[in-house]
Amino acid sequence: MSILVIAEHDNSSLKQATLNVVAAAKAIGGDIDVLVAGENVGAIAEAAAKAEGVNKVLVADNAAYGHFLAENLGELVAEVGKGYSHILTSAGTTGKDFMPRVAALLDVAQVSDIIRVESADTFVRPIYAGNAIATVKASDSIKVITVRPTGFDPVAAEGGSASVEQLDVVKDAGLSSFVGEEKAKSDRPDLASAGIVISGGRGMQNGENFKMLEQVADLMGAAMGASRAAVDAGFVPNDMQVGQTGKIVAPQLYVAIGISGAIQHLAGMSDSKVIVAINKDEEAPIFQVADYGLVADLFEAVPQFEEELKKVL
Amino acid sequence: MKVLVAVKRVIDYNVKVRVKPDNTGVDLANVKMAMNPFCEIAVEEAVRLKEKGVASEIVVVSIGPKACQEQIRTALALGADRGIHIETDEEVQSLEAAKLLKAVVEKEEPKLVILGKQSIDSDNNQTGQMLAALTGMGQGTFASEVVVDGEKVNVTREVDGGLMTVALNLPAVVTTDLRLNEPRYASLPNIMKAKKKPLDAMSPADLGVEIAPRLSTLKVEAPASRQAGIKVADVAELVDKLKNEAKVI
Numbered sequence: 001m002s003i004l005v006i007a008e009h010d011n012s013s014l015k016q017a018t019l020n021v022v023a024a025a026k027a028i029g030g031d032i033d034v035l036v037a038g039e040n041v042g043a044i045a046e047a048a049a050k051a052e053g054v055n056k057v058l059v060a061d062n063a064a065y066g067h068f069l070a071e072n073l074g075e076l077v078a079e080v081g082k083g084y085s086h087i088l089t090s091a092g093t094t095g096k097d098f099m100p101r102v103a104a105l106l107d108v109a110q111v112s113d114i115i116r117v118e119s120a121d122t123f124v125r126p127i128y129a130g131n132a133i134a135t136v137k138a139s140d141s142i143k144v145i146t147v148r149p150t151g152f153d154p155v156a157a158e159g160g161s162a163s164v165e166q167l168d169v170v171k172d173a174g175l176s177s178f179v180g181e182e183k184a185k186s187d188r189p190d191l192a193s194a195g196i197v198i199s200g201g202r203g204m205q206n207g208e209n210f211k212m213l214e215q216v217a218d219l220m221g222a223a224m225g226a227s228r229a230a231v232d233a234g235f236v237p238n239d240m241q242v243g244q245t246g247k248i249v250a251p252q253l254y255v256a257i258g259i260s261g262a263i264q265h266l267a268g269m270s271d272s273k274v275i276v277a278i279n280k281d282e283e284a285p286i287f288q289v290a291d292y293g294l295v296a297d298l299f300e301a302v303p304q305f306e307e308e309l310k311k312v313l
Numbered sequence: 314m315k316v317l318v319a320v321k322r323v324i325d326y327n328v329k330v331r332v333k334p335d336n337t338g339v340d341l342a343n344v345k346m347a348m349n350p351f352c353e354i355a356v357e358e359a360v361r362l363k364e365k366g367v368a369s370e371i372v373v374v375s376i377g378p379k380a381c382q383e384q385i386r387t388a389l390a391l392g393a394d395r396g397i398h399i400e401t402d403e404e405v406q407s408l409e410a411a412k413l414l415k416a417v418v419e420k421e422e423p424k425l426v427i428l429g430k431q432s433i434d435s436d437n438n439q440t441g442q443m444l445a446a447l448t449g450m451g452q453g454t455f456a457s458e459v460v461v462d463g464e465k466v467n468v469t470r471e472v473d474g475g476l477m478t479v480a481l482n483l484p485a486v487v488t489t490d491l492r493l494n495e496p497r498y499a500s501l502p503n504i505m506k507a508k509k510k511p512l513d514a515m516s517p518a519d520l521g522v523e524i525a526p527r528l529s530t531l532k533v534e535a536p537a538s539r540q541a542g543i544k545v546a547d548v549a550e551l552v553d554k555l556k557n558e559a560k561v562i
Contacts, residue, residue, distance in 0.1 A: 010474075069479065070442065071451050093472040097454050100407070100442035109408050109527035112437045122531065127436050131330035132339050135531040175451035175485075179467060179478040192473070196561070220562065228491075238457070238471050238492055244436070245491055247473075253561040263329075270539055274559045276551065282544075291542035291559065294551050304548040312556050 001030030001120060004058075004081045006073075006089035006099075007048050011038045011066065014047040016193045017090035019154035022051055024147045025088055026155065027117035031055045033084075034162070037076055039066030049162040052155040057164045064170055067178035068094045074101030075171035082106060084142065085120070091146035092192070099146050108140035115151030129244035130267030149192065150250035150271055184239055186224075191240065194223030196253045197272070199242050200235070201227040201265075203258020203279065203298055207235040212299075213257060216306050219313060225249065225269075227259045243268035258298045261286030278302070314424035314461075314483075316359045316368045318393065319414055320352040320375050322384045323434045336532040339434075348384045351429025353391075354489040357496040358459060359427055360392035367461045368425075370394050374417050376410055378402050382512065389507035390499035396512035403524045407435075409517075411443035416520035418448050423484060425466065430455050430488040441488035451481035455490040 003025040008015040018034070025032045034048045037060040045059045058080065064072045077098065081087040087102060089095035091113045103110035115133075116124035122137045123145065191197065198217045200210055210224070217224050225242040226235065242249055244267040254272035259265060261277070261284055269275070270289050277290035278301050287293040294301060324330065324339070325347040331340045348356075362368035373388040374397040375381040385396035399413050418426060431438035445452035453459070453468025457476065460467045461483075469478045471490045499507070517524050545551045555562045 067477070067479075070454070071445075074442075074446055093455060093470075096438050097442065097452070100439040101446035101452075103439070104408065104411060104443035104446035107408075109406060110437070110439050110443075111528065112439060126536070127533070128324070128330040128339060128434055129436065130536060132332050132533050133536050134533045137529045137531055138527065139529070140527050173451075174482075175449075176479050176481045179480050181472075181475060181477040183475040190474075232491075237475075238490075239473065239475055253555070253559075270536075274555070274561050275539075275542075276555070287544070288541045289539045292551055292554055293542065293544045294548065295544060296548075301548055305552070308548050308552040309562070312552060313562065 001028065001085040003028060003030050003032045003086040003088060004084040005032060005034045006077055006087070006095070007034050007036045007044065008090045008092055008094060009036065009038060009041065009044045011041060014044050016154055017092060017149040018048065019051055019157055020149035020152045021088050021090050021147045022053055022155045023152040024114065024117060026053050027152070028086055028120050030085065033058055035060065035077065035080055037065040037073060039063050045164050049164050050158050050160050052160050054160050054162040057162050058167050059164060060167045060169055062170050064172040069176050069178065070098040070101055071173035071175045072171050073098040074105060075173055076169060077102045078105035079169060079171070080167065082142065086143045086145060088145045088147055091148050095146050099144060103144040106142055106144065108142050108144055109138060110144045110146070111136055111138055112146050113148045114145055115148050129264050131263065148248055150248055184237060188217060189221065189223045191223040191225055191247050191249060195251050196220050196222035197225050197249050197251045198222045198255045198257065199225035199227060199259060200230055200257050201259030202229040202233060204230060204235055210236055212302050216302065216309065219306060219309050227265045256286050257302060259286055260284045261289065314368055315370045315372065315421065316362060317418065317421055317423035317426045318355050318359045318371060318373045318388065319426070319428045320356065320373055320384050320388055321349045321432045322346050322375065322377055322381045323349045323432050326350055326433055332533055332535045336534055338530065338533050346380070348387055349429050349432045351431060351489050353496040354491070354493050355427040355429050356388045356391050356393060357494045358489060361494065362461065363392065372397060372421055372423065374399065374414065376401065376405050376413055385512055386507050387499060389510045390504040391497065395510055398512060398514045399517060399520065400514050401517050401524060404526055405524060406526050406528055407437050407439035408443055408527065409522065409524055410440045411447055412522045413517060413520055414444045415447045416522060425484060426486045428486070428488050430490055441486050445486035450484055450486050452486045453479055453481055454488045456487050457490055457492045459487055459493070
């Protein structure tokens with residue numbers, strides 16, 4: 001078997017999710033090649049070549065892939081991937097965008113968002129917002145798969161020595177073009193891969209109050225998240241949303257503040273190692289999954305939390 | 314311009330999902346069904362395009378058993394002009410759904426196809442992208458804003474880390490994210506009127522598509538449940554536990 005992993009990156013660095021996907025590829029077994037498609041991605045290809053377990057890195061470096069347009073990536077990956085038994089990428093917004101195009105162009109099914117590998121053709125994935133877990137067998141000769149990064153421990157980023165090969169394949173479908181982007185600027189760690197996440201919910205009452213959480217987050221080196229209720233209420237932008245309709249996270253420590261714990265939120269964070277909940281409603285469902293629960297008014301508890309943390313950190 | 318909207322009948326999002334005791338699937342007997350929430354957003358967006366004078370006709374299509382006509386009627390009550398029901402009792406997976414929709418696109422020749430980004434039952438997030446690839450169209454997935462401008466459509470997308478805007482040649486496929494709009498409720502007079510709007514039924518065979526699933530579900534289980542921990546008395550105890558017991562700070 002031979003597996004092609006499509007690297008996730010932002011043209012400046014390799015995303016950790018790629019290492020999780022390589023881990024999923026190792027669980028399937030076989031030679032693992034990594035495709036790095038983007039613009040000016042030499043350094044990223046070198047980083048991918050150092051990842052544990054990678055056999056060969058293929059590089060498609062062209063302006064056509066610079067903004068990860070699905071129409072162009074879809075054609076590229078379908079062509080490069082047709083000789084492989086499996087094509088894998090992370091179930092981030094880029095992978096979710098282009099990968100189904102690859103599957104359709106190859107006339108095969110896609111298995112989305114796997115969290116476990118049972119065998120080379122059988123995979124486990126959550127359905128119904130994580131309220132059920134399905135084991136699915138794929139019968140196509142090429143398995144096209146997106147991987148939920150939190151389902152797999154990443155392979156080591158260093159130690160490998162894969163060869164790097166430049167590809168001369170330029171696919172520009174001419175259907176779409178990049179207009180612009182607004183990236184949330186933050187010095188905090190990336191929500192999807194952070195070791196600690198602090199999230200606020202509707203109990204925060206407004207966006208201004210999230211500053212309180214930011215101070216605690218900076219103290220702990222945590223990423224900031226939010227419940228869908230807080231996003232829908234307009235307190236914070238959608239890219240902070242944790243839950244089935246937002247990001248799926250599994251940090252070492254997840255701190256839920258003013259979050260009641262709707263099913264859709266729990267689906268996005270209940271694989272966290274340790275969960276802390278601060279909520280004034282002692283009946284809130286979040287307490288049913290929290291390792292440590294504090295029934296308190298968050299506007300008193302959060303400043304105290306910050307003070308106590310300063311003593312020990 | 315003509316807009317095609319695809320909608321799916323799924324379990325109502327307020328219903329608690331229960332796995333069947335024999336692990337063959339989720340119990341849907343006597344469970345309330347509804348239009349997939351992302352599809353409601355797709356219908357709403359099409360109706361708003363019509364209200365702005367951008368769309369001239371809205372055709373709504375659904376694939377599945379006879380009961381799907383309820384969801385088509387809902388879309389008609391919300392402002393769609395006519396419905397197409399592709400009737401089948403078989404399980405239809407994303408690739409086949411995309412092939413069926415491609416056949417409808419070839420017949421109807423819409424300028425814009427709007428779908429939900431995913432259905433809340435299978436959570437695949439595939440059909441819109443597959444349809445776009447099969448029909449050779451560009452795609453604006455996870456849309457939070459859709460602006461039609463002449464022969465192009467600008468779609469602002471919710472992506473990891475922020476927003477990204479792409480320009481697509483028409484015809485194009487758009488899939489909706491949560492913040493694109495807030496769907497309206499159908500009024501009673503509109504529900505009555507919707508009963509008289511045209512609804513064509515056809516089979517997958519009529520469209521020349523064979524239903525042959527590539528994925529088989531071996532079992533469906535309830536997720537491992539997490540045990541509730543302890544309640545701490547105050548913040549000092551919380552920080553102490555995190556440092557000395559859980560050792561995560």
